[in-house]
Amino acid sequence: MLRALRSEVEPAIEETLADLGFPTDDLGIERPPADVDAVLATSVAYRLAGEAGAPPSAVAADIADTLGEHDLTYVGSVEAEGAYVNILPGERYYADTLAAAQEEGYGRLPDRGTDLVLEHTSANPTGPVHVGRARNPIIGDALRRLLDFAGYDVETHYYVNDAGRQIAVFTWAYETFEEDALPEPERDSPEYEMVRYYRKGNEYLEEADPEAVEAAEAEVQAILQGLEAGDEGTYERVGGVVDTVLGGMQDTLDRLPAPFDEFVRETRFMRDSSTDDVVARLKDTDYAVKEEGAWQLAFEDIEKNLVFLRGDGTSLYTTRDLAHHEWKLDTFDEAVTVLGEDHKLQARQLEATLDLLGHDTDRLRTVHYSWVTLPDGGMSTREGTGIDLDDLLDEAVDRARAEVERRVGDRVRNDQLTEADIERIARQVGVGAVRYDIVAKQPTKGITFEWERALDFEAQSAPYIQYVHARACGILAEAGEAGAGADPDRLVEPTERALLETIARLPTVVEESAAALEPHAVATYTRDLAEAFNAFYRECPVLDADPERRAARLALVRAARTATANALFVLGVEAPTSM
């Protein structure tokens, strides 16, 4: 409802400023601090004071007077406070918020008619998903939900690296080494079984005697050449390894969950000759140079050249990625990619090159995140260092289960949790806590992984928000979900008003977070919402209130439940009906 209020207030302020003879290029609209009763404000008077030749407070008073004469649906009053003009909501604002938020899809924005492709994770299919990479699917999946909620038609892609040297090494190793020479797999799952060959192969290439390494390298090269030449047999050999590992990785990602609409293979752009096509066009550009036999682009404002064709005439990962992105831009209206911070330079070069090829690169946006590291260093699939995402999720669920069981004994609420309930809650809380911990932070900040911190179930974590949802569900279950015909005018307590005002912000939060590609802002919002609900919960009994109030408060609880559920949905955190 804040969106509706804002969209009627903005033109009114603009008109007001014009009437008073002021410029209207900056309306100075902002959200007032918590201790101010307004839901919207403008500080424009500061900037106009000089022009008006009057103190800011006098200008603010003028603006408030003129603005107050407008007939605005959702505005109760306009008040000048110092240099600020504060917009206070009217009864209609609360009433419409209460009604809107009880609808199932509250917070969802209208369809924009924009096809957007979201690429995330895209980890090389070499082994188990580890925590160092886990930020990618968690941020990625939150973006999928957020953009979908904000009205985009989102298609999610995992770009599969099935053409690189690592995969060639993997295929060679898988075909070369016997299983009995390998350690026991850490888990009974394909990617854990397969990664042993990958590690063994890399170890061999580093430690075997030079002649043996040379022979092995020749086999690896043969695989790479086979792919480049479009040899079907080679595709099949490599594809078998890739599919097996990817299948296992997908099972892990499903636990988050992080679903994909399509797994786009890199070899696709070699086979359909679009990579050759890109190369041909790049050679024709003014920035193309041939140095030491290799074709490259020499950018004006990027230090490093981009090699797009090797001296031996074969393409590089980057070249194929260019073909990949041309396809994205041809097929979709917008493209968003979630990448690690190590890809920043490449992302810049990619964009510059696409720009060079005549594409509108404003349609392409990238979200970069910093690594999750261990206290004593990074994580690596090849070296087998790091925490597997499966282990983290298992541990999280185990700890959550222990917590649920500990609470069953001194449970105040008179309900019976079955074994299935306990398992459900443990999974929702455990996985939710991991997701929330990661999605609530700005992606650009580095995270050092520590078990205790990642699995803290106290306030400012997923369970804190989930608990609010469970409480709301509990009240509604007790009340039998009745309460139609609620009179919003009965909601006059400060905590009731504050809760409604917070609920009213959800669509704005969705809109702004989606525009900025910042799901963490939704997480910040969920905390405000949970705090507002808890304050209301403390001050306002629902079930024992007199009939009129009870009906109104039940409606408010229902609205809060929907807002909480939907905000959690956007984050990809499940909303338990009981805890």
Next chain:
RNA sequence: GGGCACGUAGCUCAGUCCGGACCAGAGCGUCGGACUUCUAAUCCGACGGUCGAGGGUUCAAAUCCCUCCGUGCCCGCCA
């Protein structure tokens, strides 16, 4: 060496893009308090900060600009 990020209470963070009610907010931890009352995974209170340092712009700077310091990432005819 160059480029790009990040630096806010003891710890983990929000606020920084778009300067304004910020003499800066949470949570954890510490200390104290609230379950015969709709779920105490909750709530209330106390303690805790020269917003990395310095300079500049501005009526106004955590927020913009510059310099420096610290940390991370990148600088391959790898992916």
